Amino acid sequence: ETGVTQTPRHLVMGMTNKKSLKCEQHLGHNAMYWYKQSAKKPLELMFVYNFKEQTENNSVPSRFSPECPNSSHLFLHLHTLQPEDSALYLCASSQPAGDEQYFGPGTRLTVT
Amino acid sequence: AQSVTQLDSQVPVFEEAPVELRCNYSSSVSVYLFWYVQYPNQGLQLLLKYLSGSTLVESINGFEAEFNKSQTSFHLRKPSVHISDTAEYFCAVSAIQGAQKLVFGQGTRLTINP
Numbered sequence: 001e002t003g004v005t006q007t008p009r010h011l012v013m014g015m016t017n018k019k020s021l022k023c024e025q026h027l028g029h030n031a032m033y034w035y036k037q038s039a040k041k042p043l044e045l046m047f048v049y050n051f052k053e054q055t056e057n058n059s060v061p062s063r064f065s066p067e068c069p070n071s072s073h074l075f076l077h078l079h080t081l082q083p084e085d086s087a088l089y090l091c092a093s094s095q096p097a098g099d100e101q102y103f104g105p106g107t108r109l110t111v112t
Numbered sequence: 113a114q115s116v117t118q119l120d121s122q123v124p125v126f127e128e129a130p131v132e133l134r135c136n137y138s139s140s141v142s143v144y145l146f147w148y149v150q151y152p153n154q155g156l157q158l159l160l161k162y163l164s165g166s167t168l169v170e171s172i173n174g175f176e177a178e179f180n181k182s183q184t185s186f187h188l189r190k191p192s193v194h195i196s197d198t199a200e201y202f203c204a205v206s207a208i209q210g211a212q213k214l215v216f217g218q219g220t221r222l223t224i225n226p
Contacts, residue, residue, distance in 0.1 A: 042219070096212070
């Protein structure tokens with residue numbers, strides 16, 4: 001595997017379910033990000049991790065819980081989501097002081 | 113804080129015609145500027161970036177963008193488009209101090225007609 005991978009690519013979940021999104025980067029980067037891409041809205045930065053430590057939480061509701069066990073892996077744990085949380089969730093990585101972020105293909109989430 | 117406005121949500125053009133995708137930004141501090149491209153069912157890929165130096169930057173597939181500080185713009189251009197350029201294009205900005213916080217525009221869907 002090369003670059004940034006995300007699993008699953010598609011996920012349908014009910015509002016009472018708990019699920020997790022996984023991101024893995026094979027680029028040797030030390031910064032990882034979660035973004036939300038909704039229809040008709042700009043990409044929104046959700047979380048930033050540098051060297052496994054969360055450095056940015058962009059006022060994200062607590063039903064989204066990130067986890068970064070090491071610099072190569074990033075998870076987004078989901079629970080009691082709302083239909084308006086349906087979106088494409090993109091993971092990215094970079095060097096901490098780097099200017100270019102590398103994106104994964106995203107997980108298309110549908111909340112029913 | 114920074115903000116980005118992409119003035120056109122959709123741009124249809126014919127193959128081999130020139131195209132310009134417009135991007136204006138707002139920031140009280142110096143910024144880096146980016147154009148990302150998203151092909152169907154894929155993540156974003158960096159197309160080109162302005163960090164410093166020459167205000168005209170180019171990509172390997174024929175796109176170019178010019179940083180205009182006085183007009184706070186970073187428009188993307190290509191003199192002759194191909195069917196394979198069909199995609200969504202996102203302009204983004206980050207403060208030089210705090211470069212990890214990318215702020216994106218709403219995107220421009222470029223459709224190339226034969």
